[in-house]
Amino acid sequence: MKDFHDYINAISPIPKETFDNLETCFSSALLRKNEYFVREGQYAQEIGFLINGIVRAFFLNEDGKEYTKQFFVGPSIIGAYTSLLTRQSNKIAQQALTDCEILVAKYSDIESLYNESHAMERLGRKIAEYYFMEKEQKEIEMALLDADKRYLILRETFPTIETVIPQYHIASYLGISPTQLSRIRKKMKPN
16 A cells, blocks of 8 residues: 555645545456456446556457547556546556556545545546646647657557567557557667
């Protein structure tokens, strides 16, 4: 739980008593490679803390083509936020790309803590602000940068991800084909 404590306090410090209350909401779990934290169509009820491992968030178009929206590399918060907040079915699946150690809590328990503590409310707001900024940054990159630059940003943001997950997930995240990714990687390889 030390990693969880350090992660939370780096976002927004909370008093020890508040953290102790938060900690009691979570239990340890393993998410095996290819298992889902949440599936498309489910009504999300849990939020997670990814201690280690890699989870991808993705959706399918009507033709069944996958689009990787995001990678979560531990330590990170995971969960189907829109489904949790709206109480509607989830549209973006979250699947483990590696074996993952996670902590899991019922979102309703976290909401109860928001009502009891301003520090918890602030923490929730800061997490939401972070993910909003991350989403906006990705949208800007997809709209304004070419694939080469997006690839370099991916390598900087997730330095080891290429050695761990299939290339087609990376290509999907970058909005390019696996063939295009192969060409970019070849072009950027030192001679």
